Amino acid sequence: MVARPRSGHRSCHGGIAISARHPRARVPSIAEAGAWADVLVHHQLLHAAVLTPTGQWLVQDRPASPVRVLAGATAMVDLxxxxxxxxxxxxxDTR
Structure with a gap:
């Protein structure tokens, strides 16, 4: 699954994905991670998210921002x- 880049990204704080607060009962599948990547790009929360043949994800917050490498499906879901x-x-905070 590959999420296509979109313009007009809404900025989200950068950094490496945090680990889950609660231990997972199962490891997310590549399909689940791909679905989340598509949603994040569609809603312009990420500029791009691309699955590599090695199972890593290349993600970019904004068009000019550096590309980050996520280790796998779990890292994408954590993001x-x-x-x-x-x-x-x-x-x-705004309510």
Missing amino acids: AVEIQQGIRTTRN
């Missing part, structure tokens, strides 16, 4: 969690 938590925190 989605981090972005969701950032959105929820921001949304709660």
Whole structure:
């Protein structure tokens, strides 16, 4: 699965994906990680997310930002969690 780049990215704080707060009952599949990558790009929370043949993910926050390498499906899902938590925190701060 490959998420295509989109323009007009909404900035999200950078950094390496955080580890999950709660231990996982199972490891996310590549399909699940791909679905999350598609959602993040579609909603312009990431500029691009590309799955490599080695199972790593190349992600870019904005068109001019550096490309980050995520270790695998778990790292991509963790990034989605981090972005969701950032959105929820921001949304709660404005209420």
